[in-house]
Amino acid sequence: MGKKISLKQEVLGIAAQAQEAYRGSFGLTAGKKNRVLARMAGALLKEKNAILRANRKDIAKAKAAKMPAAFLDRLSLDEKRIRGMADSLSALMRLPDPAGTLIKSWRRPNGLMIRKVRVPIGVVAIIYESRPNVTADCIGLCFKSGNAVILRGGSEALHSNLSIYSALKGVLAGEGLAPGLIQMVPSVDRKAVDELLKLDAYIDVVIPRGGESLIRKVVSLSRIPVIKHYKGICHVYVDAEADLNMAENICFNAKVQRPGVCNAMETMLVHKDAAARFLPGMIKKFTDAHVQIRGCPITRKISKGAVKAATQEDYRTEYLALILSVKVVGDITEAIGHINRYGSHHSDAIVTDGDLQAQRFLREVDSACVYVNASTRFTDGYEFGMGAEIGISTDKLHARGPMALEELTSYKYEVRGNGQVRR
Amino acid sequence: MGKKISLKQEVLGIAAQAQEAYRGSFGLTAGKKNRVLARMAGALLKEKNAILRANRKDIAKAKAAKMPAAFLDRLSLDEKRIRGMADSLSALMRLPDPAGTLIKSWRRPNGLMIRKVRVPIGVVAIIYESRPNVTADCIGLCFKSGNAVILRGGSEALHSNLSIYSALKGVLAGEGLAPGLIQMVPSVDRKAVDELLKLDAYIDVVIPRGGESLIRKVVSLSRIPVIKHYKGICHVYVDAEADLNMAENICFNAKVQRPGVCNAMETMLVHKDAAARFLPGMIKKFTDAHVQIRGCPITRKISKGAVKAATQEDYRTEYLALILSVKVVGDITEAIGHINRYGSHHSDAIVTDGDLQAQRFLREVDSACVYVNASTRFTDGYEFGMGAEIGISTDKLHARGPMALEELTSYKYEVRGNGQVRR
Numbered sequence: 001m002g003k004k005i006s007l008k009q010e011v012l013g014i015a016a017q018a019q020e021a022y023r024g025s026f027g028l029t030a031g032k033k034n035r036v037l038a039r040m041a042g043a044l045l046k047e048k049n050a051i052l053r054a055n056r057k058d059i060a061k062a063k064a065a066k067m068p069a070a071f072l073d074r075l076s077l078d079e080k081r082i083r084g085m086a087d088s089l090s091a092l093m094r095l096p097d098p099a100g101t102l103i104k105s106w107r108r109p110n111g112l113m114i115r116k117v118r119v120p121i122g123v124v125a126i127i128y129e130s131r132p133n134v135t136a137d138c139i140g141l142c143f144k145s146g147n148a149v150i151l152r153g154g155s156e157a158l159h160s161n162l163s164i165y166s167a168l169k170g171v172l173a174g175e176g177l178a179p180g181l182i183q184m185v186p187s188v189d190r191k192a193v194d195e196l197l198k199l200d201a202y203i204d205v206v207i208p209r210g211g212e213s214l215i216r217k218v219v220s221l222s223r224i225p226v227i228k229h230y231k232g233i234c235h236v237y238v239d240a241e242a243d244l245n246m247a248e249n250i251c252f253n254a255k256v257q258r259p260g261v262c263n264a265m266e267t268m269l270v271h272k273d274a275a276a277r278f279l280p281g282m283i284k285k286f287t288d289a290h291v292q293i294r295g296c297p298i299t300r301k302i303s304k305g306a307v308k309a310a311t312q313e314d315y316r317t318e319y320l321a322l323i324l325s326v327k328v329v330g331d332i333t334e335a336i337g338h339i340n341r342y343g344s345h346h347s348d349a350i351v352t353d354g355d356l357q358a359q360r361f362l363r364e365v366d367s368a369c370v371y372v373n374a375s376t377r378f379t380d381g382y383e384f385g386m387g388a389e390i391g392i393s394t395d396k397l398h399a400r401g402p403m404a405l406e407e408l409t410s411y412k413y414e415v416r417g418n419g420q421v422r423r
Numbered sequence: 424m425g426k427k428i429s430l431k432q433e434v435l436g437i438a439a440q441a442q443e444a445y446r447g448s449f450g451l452t453a454g455k456k457n458r459v460l461a462r463m464a465g466a467l468l469k470e471k472n473a474i475l476r477a478n479r480k481d482i483a484k485a486k487a488a489k490m491p492a493a494f495l496d497r498l499s500l501d502e503k504r505i506r507g508m509a510d511s512l513s514a515l516m517r518l519p520d521p522a523g524t525l526i527k528s529w530r531r532p533n534g535l536m537i538r539k540v541r542v543p544i545g546v547v548a549i550i551y552e553s554r555p556n557v558t559a560d561c562i563g564l565c566f567k568s569g570n571a572v573i574l575r576g577g578s579e580a581l582h583s584n585l586s587i588y589s590a591l592k593g594v595l596a597g598e599g600l601a602p603g604l605i606q607m608v609p610s611v612d613r614k615a616v617d618e619l620l621k622l623d624a625y626i627d628v629v630i631p632r633g634g635e636s637l638i639r640k641v642v643s644l645s646r647i648p649v650i651k652h653y654k655g656i657c658h659v660y661v662d663a664e665a666d667l668n669m670a671e672n673i674c675f676n677a678k679v680q681r682p683g684v685c686n687a688m689e690t691m692l693v694h695k696d697a698a699a700r701f702l703p704g705m706i707k708k709f710t711d712a713h714v715q716i717r718g719c720p721i722t723r724k725i726s727k728g729a730v731k732a733a734t735q736e737d738y739r740t741e742y743l744a745l746i747l748s749v750k751v752v753g754d755i756t757e758a759i760g761h762i763n764r765y766g767s768h769h770s771d772a773i774v775t776d777g778d779l780q781a782q783r784f785l786r787e788v789d790s791a792c793v794y795v796n797a798s799t800r801f802t803d804g805y806e807f808g809m810g811a812e813i814g815i816s817t818d819k820l821h822a823r824g825p826m827a828l829e830e831l832t833s834y835k836y837e838v839r840g841n842g843q844v845r846r
Contacts, residue, residue: 023763026787108808112797121819122789200642204819219623225648225820246842253844340446362837364449366545374535374840383845384836385531396544396627396833397648398821410819413807414785417797419669421676422806 007187011195014150014183015202018123021180022148030097032175033144037093039171040143041086044136047167048082054163055132062156070260074130075157085136085164088388092144095387098406099146115414120146122204124408125196126390127152127218129210132160139168139182141390145408148181150203152196154210155188162186197222204410205398207391212318227403229394231318232262232346234376237335237361239352240273246373247274247351248282253375254349256289260320262392263347263379267315267325269335275302275328283307283326291322298328315342332357336364343367345394347376368394368401430610434618437573437606438625441546444603445571453520455598456567460516462594463566464509467559470590471505477586478555485579493683497553498580508559508587511811515567518810521829522569538837543569545627547831548619549813550575550641552633555583562591562605564813568831571604573626575619577633578611585609620645627833628821630814635741650826652817654741655685655769657799660758660784662775663696669796670697670774671705676798677772679712683743685815686770686802690738690748692758698725698751706730706749714745721751738765755780759787766790768817770799791817791824 005013044051055077062072098118105115124147126138135151142149153161165184172179185192197206200223208218212230219226236254238247254265270278279302283293287306294310295303307326314325315338329335332350339348349371350361358372369379379402381389386404393399399407428436467474478500485495521541528538547570549561558574565572576584588607595602608615620629623646631641635653642649659677661670677688693701702725706716710729717733718726730749737748738761752758755773762771772794773784781795792802802825804812809827816822822830 023787023789106808108806112801114807219646223642225818227820243842249842249844257845358839364446366446367835369836369838372837372839374838374843375845377845378535378838378843383531384537385529395648397650400833401836410823412790413792413802413824414795415792415797415801416781416795419666419672420797420801421672422680422798422800 007189007192008195010187011185011192012199012202014185015123015196015199017178017180018148018150018183019180019202021178022120022122024178025146025148025181028146028177033097033146034093036171036175036177037089037140037144039175040140040168041089043167043171044082044086044089044164047163048079051082051160051163051167052077052079054159057159058157067156071130071156075132075160077132077160081133085133088133088137089140092140092388095144095405097144097146098409103411110420111417112420113416115416116411117414118406118409119412121408121410123148123150123202125150125152125203125206125224127193127196127206127208127210127214129154129214130157132157132164134209135161135164136168137388138390139165141388141405141408143181145405147408148183150183150185150196152185152193158188193218194221197224200224209391225398227391227393227395227397227399229262229344229346229392231344232264233266233316233318233342233344234263234346235267235269235339235343235348236265236376237269237329237332237339237348237350238271238274238278239332239350239354239357240271241354241357242271242274242278242351243353244274244278247278248285250349250351250373250375251282252285252289254377255286255291255324256322257375257377259322261377262318263376264320265324265376266317266319267327267338267342269338270299270326270328271332271335272298272328272330275299279303279326279328286324289322291324294323294325296327299326318344332360336361340364340366346392347371347379349374349376368392430612430615431618433610434608434615435622435625437608438546438619438622440601440603441571441573441606442625444601445543445545447601448569448571448604451569451600456520456569457516459594459598459600460512460563460567462598463563463591464512466590466594467505467509467512467587470586471502474505474583474586474590475500475502477582480582481580490579494553494579498555498583500555500583504556508556511556511560512563515563515811518567518828520567520569521832526834533843534840535843536839538839539834540837541829541832542835544831544833546571546573546625548573548575548626548629548647550616550619550629550631550633550637552577552637553580555580555587557632558584558587559591560811561813562588564811564828564831566604568828570831571606573606573608573619575608575616581611616641617644620647623647632814648821650814650816650818650820650822652685652767652769652815654767655687656689656739656741656765656767657686657769658690658692658762658766658771659688659799660692660752660755660762660771660773661694661697661701662755662773662777662780663694664777664780665694665697665701665774666776667697667701670701671708673772673774673796673798674705675708675712677800678709678714678747679745680798680800682745684800685741686799687743688747688799689740689742690750690761690765692761693722693749693751694755694758695721695751695753698722702726702749702751709747712745714747717746717748719750722749741767755783759784763787763789769815770794770802772797772799791815
């Protein structure tokens with residue numbers, strides 16, 4: 001053992017190695033990447049006993065800390081979940097490699113030929129919480145798209161993450177690839193994250209995945225660009241010209257099918273001309289499904305006082321639970337205004353048979369994904385046909401909405417001339 | 424006069440008005456935008472005396488502070504420069520409006536129709552120094568692309584910027600548009616910038632334009648995503664298989680044609696097999712043009728000690744002047760390694776007749792713009808055929824290289840269904 005190095009130096013070393021490995025990897029072909037992904041999938045299965053042993057350590061610690069059942073479920077691995085991770089890596093083999101593809105090309109009057117070509121972003125840092133499968137997914141997505149990746153998982157899953165990471169990183173050496181392409185910050189010291197977020201000279205982008213407080217912390221500390229969403233306060237607006245059966249199905253699905261996720265509905269808006277016909281049946285259906293309603297005064301009147309009153313704070317809250325705010329609006333302008341003011345610019349839907357209303361809603365709702373006559377629950381890389389997902393962005397820069405391989409690329413301009421100089 | 428509001432409240436008010444104006448502007452057609460641009464061009468000409476009066480105040484202050492001649496030149500306006508600003512606004516009318524255009528669309532097996540559509544980013548803040556024409560250019564580019572803009576110019580050009588801003592903003596009211604679409608932070612207090620950079624709830628992106636210290640300050644303070652380039656340390660690599668006449672023309676152009684700009688060459692790399700044939704003539708040509716050379720040991724030997732020695736620090740320096748580092752390299756691998764290590768990932772060129780070397784250079788040099796057999800001086804929105812330029816990015820996220828109207832857009836997903844819910 002050499003002399004003890006500081007945390008700062010350790011994190012710097014990890015980032016510098018990642019960048020060096022990235023710069024050395026430009027010659028990687030799609031065929032080679034796919035062979036490595038196949039070996040990674042195999043490595044997970046081969047190492048499954050070691051991974052399960054490591055996971056049991058994390059579970060024991062979480063149980064001792066009396067963490068809730070949902071937390072333990074997210075943290076737990078079993079053979080089936082490990083097979084799921086391996087399948088995801090294999091699935092990446094079938095997706096096209098975005099790096100190197102031509103976006104557009106044109107010739108200038110002076111003869112210069114300009115090609116705008118997709119390239120990997122470079123070094124991607126992922127800061128995440130609890131679910132160990134994120135480790136394998138992010139390694140696979142970053143590797144396939146040609147990026148080096150630096151992972152920093154939560155301390156609650158440390159042993160699980162390290163064992164998955166070791167299995168996958170082990171494949172690199174056997175394929176003659178630089179180990180720096182896949183990096184993990186092994187320290188549970190929170191200062192390691194602070195140091196990592198200063199290294200804008202080595203890391204090109206940070207993607208935080210987890211609760212809002214984690215993401216706010218990353219944004220406030222980072223000198224590196226961050227792609228993120230804080231939360232999903234998603235709306236369904238039931239228009240006066242809606243098919244009310246369709247509206248009931250969509251609203252029920254958006255709220256109840258999986259309430260703990262960012263694309264679930266948190267507020268339902270109803271046009272005043274539809275409220276009396278729509279709300280009584282809809283509220284009964286929600287109540288039967290144990291959804292607690294918090295309503296505006298008109299909603300409460302229609303429900304004969306059977307629902308609690310909604311506050312301004314309710315309209316800004318991501319419940320992630322079987323709770324729903326309901327508000328009756330005077331017209332589509334009020335609905336759009338409410339969504340842009342109280343929402344999180346994630347996913348919002350209108351149910352209507354009116355073309356004009358649909359067009360206005362699509363244009364004026366300032367969100368990543370805007371739906372006409374469909375559930376907000378479709379905001380997802382798999383559901384959009386991207387084959388995978390590294391996260392969802394409510395930012396407007398670089399990537400917005402579901403992100404997968406293409407969103408892990410940048411571009412460069414390749415310019416060919418025959419001696420052109422500037423006059 | 425009401426009660427005095429704090430700087431913090433003033434800046435918050437400016438940003439909130441910009442966002443509200445942006446959200447109210449989704450119905451703006453391309454025709455309407457172009458009519459407004461025409462009136463803006465007219466307003467500059469109509470107000471030219473007021474603008475020149477304001478500019479004289481800034482010039483008097485700069486002269487009193489004994490600012491250098493180049494500074495005074497950048498700051499100065501005359502009738503011709505005002506006409507140039509008006510012409511730039513008129514030129515924007517002829518460029519296509521990127522907002523609302525379809526990027527791609529596809530149908531999912533469940534019948535959902537997904538359209539990925541360009542939209543304005545939202546609220547764009549520009550923090551810039553000295554040249555007053557930036558005020559008109561940025562207002563025009565942001566307006567044409569459908570964004571609200573918040574300008575914060577340098578104190579040295581305060582009067583000039585305010586007069587240009589007033590003339591252009593005055594057009595909005597006459598066209599029934601919200602005045603918040605074009606905003607300026609009128610305070611010269613530096614704390615105003617600090618406050619502005621905290622407002623990530625209202626501002627979507629910050630583009631700093633100016634010296635490296637300004638840009639570093641913005642990046643270190645901002646909670647809002649920043650698109651930027653710190654500097655341009657651009658290289659030309661003369662390969663062993665280069666046409667040496669072409670190489671001489673390109674290198675001379677890249678260094679001498681306009682040495683004070685970010686796409687000028689700062690370091691020339693020469694393959695060892697070309698050095699003895701190429702360097703003596705090239706160095707004489709540079710020396711005749713008053714370029715001071717700082718060379719590696721081989722360069723110094725070839726020039727018989729007539730040039731100064733280059734240090735490691737020289738290879739990391741953006742001279743922005745008639746100074747050039749010259750280094751002889753053993754092969755293309757060393758050239759690419761040098762560029763990726765010491766460069767600023769802006770613009771780099773190879774001169775070669777060898778296809779393999781050209782391909783390797785294009786692929787492995789990790790820069791926004793990579794050239795084969797052309798001068799680095801072409802990295803520019805106009806030269807690339809974009810018709811305008813709001814800046815150049817060496818970032819890899821969102822926009823890389825020259826940025827114009829399309830780079831001032833984001834996208835959203837518009838999804839149409841007929842009742843689809845998630846299973």
